[in-house]
Amino acid sequence: MHGERIRQARELSGFTQTELFQRSGVGQSAIAQIESNAYVPSDPVLEAIALQTGFDIGFLKQEKPPAEFPIGSFLYRSQAKVSPKEKAKTHRMAQLMFEIVLAMRPKLKEIPVLIPRTSESPEVAAQIARTSLGFSPESQIPNLLGAIERAGVLVLKLPIEIEGLDGFSSWVGINNDIPIICLLAGKKGYRQRFTLGEELCHLIKHSPLRCTVVEADDEAHRFVGELLLPEEVIRAEISQPITISSLWPQRARYGVSLQFLLHRVLDLGLITANQYKYLMVQISSRGWRKEEPGDAEIPQEQPRMFPKMVEIVYGNPIDWQQLKRDTGGVPTPLLKTLLGKISFDDPGSDHKVLSFQKRVA
Amino acid sequence: MTQKYLLPLPQDLPDFQSALTDLERVPDILYRGLEYAAYKTSSYRDAEFPKKWLDACLSAAIFRANAIEFLRKEGIDAGPDGPKWLFNRLPFLGISFYYNRLHLRILKGPSGTLPGCGISRRRKKFYNQLPSNYLIGNAPMRTKANLIVLWDFDSAYALAQLWLALPANGGSRPQDVSVYWCDPLVHPAEKTAPPPLPTTKDDGMDELVRPRKQVTKDEDMGQSGAR
Numbered sequence: 001m002h003g004e005r006i007r008q009a010r011e012l013s014g015f016t017q018t019e020l021f022q023r024s025g026v027g028q029s030a031i032a033q034i035e036s037n038a039y040v041p042s043d044p045v046l047e048a049i050a051l052q053t054g055f056d057i058g059f060l061k062q063e064k065p066p067a068e069f070p071i072g073s074f075l076y077r078s079q080a081k082v083s084p085k086e087k088a089k090t091h092r093m094a095q096l097m098f099e100i101v102l103a104m105r106p107k108l109k110e111i112p113v114l115i116p117r118t119s120e121s122p123e124v125a126a127q128i129a130r131t132s133l134g135f136s137p138e139s140q141i142p143n144l145l146g147a148i149e150r151a152g153v154l155v156l157k158l159p160i161e162i163e164g165l166d167g168f169s170s171w172v173g174i175n176n177d178i179p180i181i182c183l184l185a186g187k188k189g190y191r192q193r194f195t196l197g198e199e200l201c202h203l204i205k206h207s208p209l210r211c212t213v214v215e216a217d218d219e220a221h222r223f224v225g226e227l228l229l230p231e232e233v234i235r236a237e238i239s240q241p242i243t244i245s246s247l248w249p250q251r252a253r254y255g256v257s258l259q260f261l262l263h264r265v266l267d268l269g270l271i272t273a274n275q276y277k278y279l280m281v282q283i284s285s286r287g288w289r290k291e292e293p294g295d296a297e298i299p300q301e302q303p304r305m306f307p308k309m310v311e312i313v314y315g316n317p318i319d320w321q322q323l324k325r326d327t328g329g330v331p332t333p334l335l336k337t338l339l340g341k342i343s344f345d346d347p348g349s350d351h352k353v354l355s356f357q358k359r360v361a
Numbered sequence: 362m363t364q365k366y367l368l369p370l371p372q373d374l375p376d377f378q379s380a381l382t383d384l385e386r387v388p389d390i391l392y393r394g395l396e397y398a399a400y401k402t403s404s405y406r407d408a409e410f411p412k413k414w415l416d417a418c419l420s421a422a423i424f425r426a427n428a429i430e431f432l433r434k435e436g437i438d439a440g441p442d443g444p445k446w447l448f449n450r451l452p453f454l455g456i457s458f459y460y461n462r463l464h465l466r467i468l469k470g471p472s473g474t475l476p477g478c479g480i481s482r483r484r485k486k487f488y489n490q491l492p493s494n495y496l497i498g499n500a501p502m503r504t505k506a507n508l509i510v511l512w513d514f515d516s517a518y519a520l521a522q523l524w525l526a527l528p529a530n531g532g533s534r535p536q537d538v539s540v541y542w543c544d545p546l547v548h549p550a551e552k553t554a555p556p557p558l559p560t561t562k563d564d565g566m567d568e569l570v571r572p573r574k575q576v577t578k579d580e581d582m583g584q585s586g587a588r
Contacts, residue, residue, distance in 0.1 A: 109571045146564045241431075243396035245389065248550045258550075278403055282396075282519040286548070293551040308570040 001046075003037040004065040009053040010035075011088040012096065012334065024048040056329030064328075067102055069095040072170025072180075072202070081164030090160055090168075094182045096330065097156050097338055098172055101306070103326040104313040111305075113152035113179060115204055122219040125205050126226035138233050140254055144193050145301035148200060153179040155196075155303040159337050161186035169199035171207050179203045183303075189295030190257045197224035222267070228256050229264045242271050244282055251292075258292050259283060310339060364474060365539035367529040374490065374506050374527060375463075377544045381525070383461045388523070389549040390432070391467070395512055396520045398428035403518035420514065421469050425456055428467070432456070459495050464504040470511035470535075473524040473543050477534040488531025488538065510546070522546075 021028040033039035133147040167183040201223035266276040449457040456467040478484040511524040526543035
């Protein structure tokens with residue numbers, strides 16, 4: 001067996017070592033030793049762990065370690081706001097979904113990756129990205145997620161909600177040749193499009209990271225600005241005077257939040273810092289800072305590539321038994337939770353979204 | 362301050378919803394124009410008296426001057442509603458216009474409270490719903506109701522909520538005024554319908570994700586040849 005599998009099962013179940021000790025009766029230090037391959041547990045110990053985590057003994061006994069899944073941009077996503085437990089669970093979930101992809105891969109035709117890797121400035125990188133996604137410099141991008149998938153990026157929607165963490169990305173696979181963007185559930189409005197843009201920047205420009213985390217975040221912001229709101233178009237189309245009401249119709253047109261639009265017109269020098277501050281105060285006083293009007297009704301783009309892969313390999317409805325076998329014994333309820341958001345009919349699935357409670361500051 | 366509400370509404374006067382229907386896109390234009398005017402007032406304050414409060418009369422005058430400028434150049438006057446509306450010239454930068462046989466005045470009033478009429482007989486007549494006659498081109502028109510749009514600054518000289526009111530009786534002081542109704546005007550942003558669903562059909566995914574066995578021999582050879 002491989003200790004990393006025990007750790008994977010524990011973290012996916014959302015337990016710390018101490019919590020698993022309290023539930024299973026297996027000593028915390030023993031769990032630590034098992035996970036670091038310093039101690040081979042007996043069957044009764046494994047059974048106790050299996051009972052609490054819901055994983056089959058077969059899964060825990062696998063010799064093969066979990067697929068390597070670099071932490072990628074997770075490293076610098078709102079670190080302060082996300083607890084290690086939340087972070088571990090999210091990472092493990094993405095890793096497990098990637099293992100499902102790996103299990104399906106031999107049965108599927110290879111998907112070409114069309115996104116570039118460049119060290120150009122964020123603005124130039126965004127222009128290159130627009131071209132590789134198949135958009136002209138002045139066109140709007142109606143379905144960003146679809147375009148990113150068609151460029152060979154695997155987009156996974158994780159059934160987990162964490163306040164302060166919208167998504168992360170990484171180049172994965174043996175040769176680090178598969179770009180993946182993971183999106184977390186429960187985001188409203190145009191936030192998901194912004195996250196997609198940011199993660200696309202990290203894949204294109206920051207793998208490997210050659211600047212500080214703060215610089216990378218700033219570059220990602222500039223990249224998304226140019227990707228979704230190209231300078232030339234915005235200068236031509238946004239007319240003075242800029243007020244909340246005059247800017248509002250552009251929000252739906254370009255699929256960005258009002259606050260991001262304001263930030264962009266500030267970056268382009270179309271408003272002064274004073275005017276920006278004044279407009280942001282208005283947004284705050286109207287209570288639109290966290291959620292803008294209509295955000296809840298804005299439909300979210302859904303990934304299509306992963307569901308399509310599952311449909312081809314495991315059928316419609318899904319052959320859960322086969323999928324469980326191929327993944328080494330991942331519990332069916334967990335598989336159903338992971339695949340629960342996929343769009344084709346499956347009356348047997350009990351769709352669940354795992355939610356972490358908001359932390360009190 | 363609470364103002365008296367008079368009920369029932371006389372049959373010949375519009376309720377809030379029918380007034381909104383008659384006003385068509387005017388409330389949205391007013392939001393745009395008055396937001397612009399509030400911004401210009403704030404800019405003046407920042408440039409001339411940073412971090413200080415302006416005299417209330419001065420700030421209101423700057424606001425009204427800019428609102429008139431906007432409404433005449435970029436608002437109702439500039440739109441396709443020319444034949445329907447008429448902008449008044451009032452003393453002390455008062456803003457008043459006719460639209461669809463409604464007579465509107467734009468007045469400063471905190472949180473939906475109508476100001477008093479003071480000694481103005483003209484304003485009292487307006488509050489008392491006396492109809493007035495006007496000309497659109499050569500066509501004589503008679504108003505069917507007098508409406509008031511109330512505005513105010515918030516603490517940052519930004520435009521606060523706009524209200525639409527149908528006055529009933531004018532009095533010198535605010536507490537002597539009564540209204541038939543006074544309701545907030547929804548900001549244009551808050552009534553925008555959400556955009557349509559992004560299309561997911563024909564997204565090329567059927568072509569992109571295919572089982573390996575379906576790949577033709579030619580394609581396989583082509584791929585390996587390219588490598």
